[in-house]
Amino acid sequence: xxxxxxxxxxQLAAWTVALLLPVSVFVGRALAFRRFRGKGLVEALVMLPxxxxxxxxxxxxxxxxxxxxxxxxxxxxxxGHQLVFSFxxxxxxxxIFNLPFAIQPAQRGFEAIPVEVRxxxxxxxxxxxxxxxxxxxPLAWPGLMTAMxxxxxxxxxxxxxxxxxxxxxxxxxxxxxxxxxxxxQAFDDRGAGIMAATLVAISLATITITYALSARVGRRLS
Amino acid sequence: xxxxxxxxxxxxxxxxxxxxxxxIAQTEAPVIAxxxxxxxxxxxIAARFQAETGMEVRLSLGSTGNFARQIxxxxxxxxxxxxxxxxxxxxxxxxxxRDEGALYGVGRIVVKVPDGSTLAADGTLEALRAALEAGQIxxxxxxxxxxxxYGKRAEEALRxxxxxxxxxxxxxxxxxxxxxxxxxxxxNAEGGIIAYSLALAPDLAAQGSHDLIPEDWHxxxxxxxxxxxxxxxxxxxxxxxxxxPPAREIMERYGFTLPxx
Numbered sequence: 001x002x003x004x005x006x007x008x009x010x011q012l013a014a015w016t017v018a019l020l021l022p023v024s025v026f027v028g029r030a031l032a033f034r035r036f037r038g039k040g041l042v043e044a045l046v047m048l049p050x051x052x053x054x055x056x057x058x059x060x061x062x063x064x065x066x067x068x069x070x071x072x073x074x075x076x077x078x079x080g081h082q083l084v085f086s087f088x089x090x091x092x093x094x095x096i097f098n099l100p101f102a103i104q105p106a107q108r109g110f111e112a113i114p115v116e117v118r119x120x121x122x123x124x125x126x127x128x129x130x131x132x133x134x135x136x137x138p139l140a141w142p143g144l145m146t147a148m149x150x151x152x153x154x155x156x157x158x159x160x161x162x163x164x165x166x167x168x169x170x171x172x173x174x175x176x177x178x179x180x181x182x183x184x185q186a187f188d189d190r191g192a193g194i195m196a197a198t199l200v201a202i203s204l205a206t207i208t209i210t211y212a213l214s215a216r217v218g219r220r221l222s
Numbered sequence: 223x224x225x226x227x228x229x230x231x232x233x234x235x236x237x238x239x240x241x242x243x244x245x246i247a248q249t250e251a252p253v254i255a256x257x258x259x260x261x262x263x264x265x266x267i268a269a270r271f272q273a274e275t276g277m278e279v280r281l282s283l284g285s286t287g288n289f290a291r292q293i294x295x296x297x298x299x300x301x302x303x304x305x306x307x308x309x310x311x312x313x314x315x316x317x318x319x320r321d322e323g324a325l326y327g328v329g330r331i332v333v334k335v336p337d338g339s340t341l342a343a344d345g346t347l348e349a350l351r352a353a354l355e356a357g358q359i360x361x362x363x364x365x366x367x368x369x370x371x372y373g374k375r376a377e378e379a380l381r382x383x384x385x386x387x388x389x390x391x392x393x394x395x396x397x398x399x400x401x402x403x404x405x406x407x408x409x410n411a412e413g414g415i416i417a418y419s420l421a422l423a424p425d426l427a428a429q430g431s432h433d434l435i436p437e438d439w440h441x442x443x444x445x446x447x448x449x450x451x452x453x454x455x456x457x458x459x460x461x462x463x464x465x466x467p468p469a470r471e472i473m474e475r476y477g478f479t480l481p482x483x
Contacts (some may be wrong), residue, residue: 006423066297082296169253170280182283185400185409186261187425 001159001196004171005179008031012087013155016094017148020102023095024147028106029136031116050100054160061093061165084097090175100149109143110136142214149210153203225321251278252457253298255280255289257305257399259329259372262425265301267469268460269411274464277456285398286336287369288328293318299450300457303464305329305399307446308369308407312446323448327478330437331375332421334406335413336430342415347383353412354388362389363405363414365396367421371443372399378440417479445478 031043049057065072065083075083083089098137121131137144159177166173168182176199183192256264261283271381282289282299288310293299295312300317303326304310310363314404333350340358342349353359364380365464375394380386396402399417406414407429421432447460463469470480 062295072296076296082298084295086299087293165301166281167253167255167292168284169298171250172253172281174282185258185283185398185404187404187423 001191001198002174002179002183004174005174005176006195008087008171008174008192009176010158011091012094013152014159015091016098016155017152019091019095020098020151021148023099024106024144025132025137028143028147029110029132029140031103031107032110032113034201047100049097054097054158055164056221057093057097057182058161058196061089061161065089065092065165083167084167085173088170090162090173091218093165094155094158097158097161098151098154099135101154102147105143105146105150106140107143108172109140109146113139145184145210145214151208156199156203230323244284246433251280252300252460253280253282254298254301254303254460255270255282255284255293255297255299256284257289257371258283258398258443259305260417261400261470263419263458263478266472267464268408270468270472271463272462273278274468275459277459279456279460280395283398283400285370286364291369293450294375298452300435300453301447301449301461303445303447304371305443305445307372307444309371310446310448316453319448319450320453323443324461325481326447327445327473327480329443329445330418330477330479331372331379331415331435331440331443332418333358333404333413333435334416334421334426334430334432335409336409336411337408338429341391341412343431345434345435347379347435349386349387350413351383354385354392357411359392360418361402361405362396363394363396363400363402363409363411364415365399365416367395367439370396370398370402372415372417373402375440375443376402379415379435380414382439422475422477425462 364376367373367377
């Protein structure tokens with residue numbers, strides 16, 4: 001059992017969730033409540049990672065964030081190491097690849113709030129910020145919870161991009177999914193089996209807990 | 223409201239996980255990229271290196287071609303052990319490596335068949351020829367010749383035997399030679415052409431049988447290693463260690479012919 005790889009995957013998932021939570025609140029809310037030109041295109045862009053193969057994104061990442069790119073060079077200057085083949089690079093890839101998993105459920109959560117409730121909040125003199133914090137977030141909570149859990153679980157399972165831009169570096173980019181692949185190739189079926197079962201258990205537990213939580217939240221709110 | 227408390231606990235749990243590994247990576251053990259035919263041999267050498275010197279290296283195993291690409295994109299490997307020397311010479315020419323490195327072994331390829339296969343392990347490929355003619359081959363595994371040196375040599379051997387065209391519809395390509403071995407032994411293929419060093423690994427030697435393909439049927443697998451730009455003292459020590467008798471003894475045990483010096 002490669003605990004280092006498992007812990008690395010959990011770290012990657014935690015960072016992805018932490019960075020995507022504010023994004024999913026504001027983008028999900030805007031997509032739910034507002035009408036604007038090009039909304040369809042924005043929604044399509046958000047959903048794009050769902051249908052694109054990870055290899056497409058991995059390829060663009062190598063080209064766009066590689067050492068010869070402006071962004072890659074900038075990162076190298078500021079932080080002293082490459083963005084690609086680093087933990088930070090994986091976080092960036094993971095954030096982009098999880099956009100649909102974070103924003104879609106959040107958007108559905110906000111859409112479920114009746115417009116009268118929001119109007120009542122603003123009639124009562126709540127500022128938009130206080131309305132968001134005291135009225136909308138508690139109501140959209142099941143959607144946001146689903147968003148975070150899907151993101152977390154999906155990151156644990158990410159393989160293609162990590163394989164392409166990770167370099168399988170222990171303690172840095174060798175995630176649990178890559179470690180399983182390595183074990184299979186090393187003919188260590190037992191090691192691969194233990195890790196695969198651990199991943200199944202963690203994923204199942206995460207999702208079960210969320211469903212239980214959001215069911216309780218839903219009951220309390222209704 | 224309970225909702226806030228729950229959100230707070232979740233946030234705390236997540237933040238506990240947060241500190242990333244990137245920040246401390248600079249002082250960590252150097253990463254050595256090694257061709258996957260070395261999967262078992264270099265693991266043993268690294269363990270022995272650590273036991274003798276107390277210094278640690280981290281190994282990343284994969285296809286030589288992919289590593290060469292990743293090094294050009296700035297992958298932070300400090301040393302590269304390739305399965306084919308051309309990749310090393312090209313990296314040096316383009317300024318990614320310190321020098322032309324050193325030859326550390328010459329690899330061989332074998333026909334490997336799993337237990338219960340209809341195919342006999344026969345390095346002259348006559349059994350394969352007969353099985354192809356009899357329609358007994360469904361799948362045959364090699365590494366991808368486009369970027370894996372062992373795949374390229376397998377292709378050359380199959381061409382030498384005049385079987386390359388006939389075997390096309392049956393080929394399954396591994397991303398690297400280790401995956402090709404995985405395919406060959408999975409029971410879903412009649413066999414494959416893989417690295418001798420993998421066939422000799424204890425886990426694999428126990429399953430099925432293998433036979434060496436004549437050395438002069440393909441270009442030699444001159445395996446060269448090199449210190450990359452940015453290599454530190456630990457990588458330098460490991461590079462030197464590969465050329466000492468204990469490491470050479472391990473390489474020899476995995477079927478590599480060693481360079482004379």
